[in-house]
Amino acid sequence: MTRHPRTGPPDSPPATSGGMTGRERWILAVLLTASFTLAVDFSILNVALPLIGRDVGFALPDLQWIATSFALAAAGFTLLFGRIADLFGRRRLFLGGIALLGVSSLAGGIAGSPPVLLAARVGQGLATAAVVPAALSLLTTSFREGPARDRALGLNGALMAAGFTTGAILGGVLADLLSWRWAFFVNVVVAAAVLLVAPAVLREPPRAGRPRLDVPGAVTVTAGLLALVYGLTLAGERSWTDPAALVWLAAAAVLLAAFVRIERRAGAPLVPVRILRRPAVGIGNLAGLLAFATETSLVFLLTLYLQKVLGYSALVAGLSFAVLGAGTVLGGLLGPRVVGRLGGAGAICAGLVVQAAATAPLIFLGPGSSWMPVLLAVTFVGGVANLTAIVGFMVTATSGLPDGEQGLATGLATMSQQIGITLGIPVMSAIVAARIGSPGGGEAVAEVLSGISTAITANTALCLAAALLVALALRPARRTGVSAGATT
Structure with missing residues (x-):
């Protein structure tokens, strides 16, 4: 197991406890x-x-x-x-x-x-x-x-x-x-x-040499991501069995597989395969994708609950999420402290476990407005936990890499964020629709509530699965100079 030295700009002053310049x-x-x-x-x-x-x-x-x-x-x-x-x-x-x-x-x-x-x-x-x-x-x-x-x-x-x-x-x-x-x-x-x-x-320091762009890799990965996002969008709007959605998702799989093949042979690859093989990059980005997918899809499920079950207006439902927003802001501020104590991978695990614990009570939501205090309290806690995990993901996915690869690392992290946001809602929507569309089902409050409860159960399980994956693959440890998980 090799620790990578800290990286930073050539003229960066030494880190001190006195704050920023x-x-x-x-x-x-x-x-x-x-x-x-x-x-x-x-x-x-x-x-x-x-x-x-x-x-x-x-x-x-x-x-x-x-x-x-x-x-x-x-x-x-x-x-x-x-x-x-x-x-x-x-x-x-x-x-x-x-x-x-x-x-x-x-x-x-x-x-x-x-x-x-x-x-x-x-x-x-x-x-x-x-x-x-x-x-x-x-x-x-x-x-x-x-x-x-x-x-x-x-x-x-x-x-x-x-x-x-x-x-x-x-x-x-x-x-x-x-x-x-x-x-x-x-x-x-x-x-x-x-x-x-x-x-x-x-x-930014000047670049030495003449850079080369991997054009075949750039074309295939961009076309593949466009096909993936469009296919996920169609699946969310129509269904996961819609022929057009399946065609686009299949095209995405073919293009992304071709991209991986191209990268293995390219002299100057767009995404060096060795970077993707780093556990901190590969597992970190997968955990980040799931962190974004679970939280954004939970907002979708709670929007259904507030409007379809409790009958609130769109404005009231939107304002209810201000509490979640406050939690995410607090999580962004507390996240670095958690990373400092547990390392990046430890922060991901802790954040996702607490997020799962906060999401679990929502499985039992009922048809009455008396559940609102519970909903507001646990979504606040879940928001804090989710952003703590996301800060841990960003630290893990960008640590231990030289400055010359930071754009690639942050590009991968941003891509994981975008795909997570796009993927979560169609998946949870399909779970709800499957319950409502079951034999004898309808869009009565009981059926909608049952579908939401099933989807929230799946959401909670995804949080725990992501935390377990990170714990097994990255072995979270207390921080000792560099982020835990920044290993090869």
């Missing part, structure tokens, strides 16, 4: 502002979709493409852009992505037809695919492995979690008080501010 605070402010803004973009338009459809001319069945076009671009290109950041410059890609975010958001804000709006959403998705791994790799290379990097990753996780919740609330406020178009225009202002400050703050 002034420049490090500016770096953190710029990168976290960008990450928070992109997290907001995931959910800011959801509440306003009916208004957008009316104003721009979308038919009701086509509204989902406003979200799907964004998700396809964001998930499909994130691994490619993560590697491009390593090869051609993280700072350059970050600034280019922020500029694209500003331009595409301006186009979305003034859009008068569906094609223009969808093109704008694709542009925002591409900007997300470029900026998120670039920002994360700039963050991990600006702070040495250890408490400073863990704290930065924890703050990043807390603000991204807050961004998802803020987006849902801000979207409703802007739509009611101003116009849904301001959900786009806000990004223009933020992008301009970041582009004004970032060039003076972000630094």
Whole structure:
């Protein structure tokens, strides 16, 4: 078992207990502002979709493409852009992505037809695919492995979690008080501010030699991820037996298998196979995928419960998740301390076990509103635990790698996040639908509640399975200078 030395930028000052330097605070402010803004973009338009459809001319069945076009671009290109950041410059890609975010958001804000709006959403998705791994790799290379990097990753996780919740609330406020178009225009202002400050703050050493991009690998992995996300989306909207969904998922399997074959033979692979063989990278990303899948799908299940069983309005249901949002923010702040005591793998295990313990009581939810205090309390605890696990995942999946591979590492982590978010809801939705669609079943409250209970049971089991996998594969240990799990 080999421990990797700490990595960091050549001019990084030694880590001290006195806190961050002034420049490090500016770096953190710029990168976290960008990450928070992109997290907001995931959910800011959801509440306003009916208004957008009316104003721009979308038919009701086509509204989902406003979200799907964004998700396809964001998930499909994130691994490619993560590697491009390593090869051609993280700072350059970050600034280019922020500029694209500003331009595409301006186009979305003034859009008068569906094609223009969808093109704008694709542009925002591409900007997300470029900026998120670039920002994360700039963050991990600006702070040495250890408490400073863990704290930065924890703050990043807390603000991204807050961004998802803020987006849902801000979207409703802007739509009611101003116009849904301001959900786009806000990004223009933020992008301009970041582009004004970032060039003076972000630094990166020049690259030696002429980089080579693995074009066949880039084409197959991007096409494979696009097919995977689109297939999962179709499965969630229709069913897991839908022929079109199965065709796309099969195409994804073929393309991704071809990608692995190409990478094994490539002289300069997009994703070196040796990196994927590292337990901290492979198992860490799988655990991160499951952490995102379980929590986002739980929100979907509880939304069904609050609206279909308890009969609450969409607004009340949305506000109920503010407690979960507060828990995730706290988890992002506490996560680095847990990593400091238990290591990255230990934080994943502890977070997922506590998340499972907090989710388990929801299996017994009943049809009365008396369950609301229990729901709010356990979702708060689950939110803290989930973000603790996610911070542990980010630390584990990016530790022990040289600076030249941090873009790839953060690209893989971002891809795991995107696939987890996309995968969780269709799987849990299928479990609920299977119960409702069983012989004698219907959409009566009892059948819906039974389906939700079964899906929450599966959700709890997935948390425990992921924790067990990490415990067996990475052997969590107390931290001794580097993150546990950063081994070969």
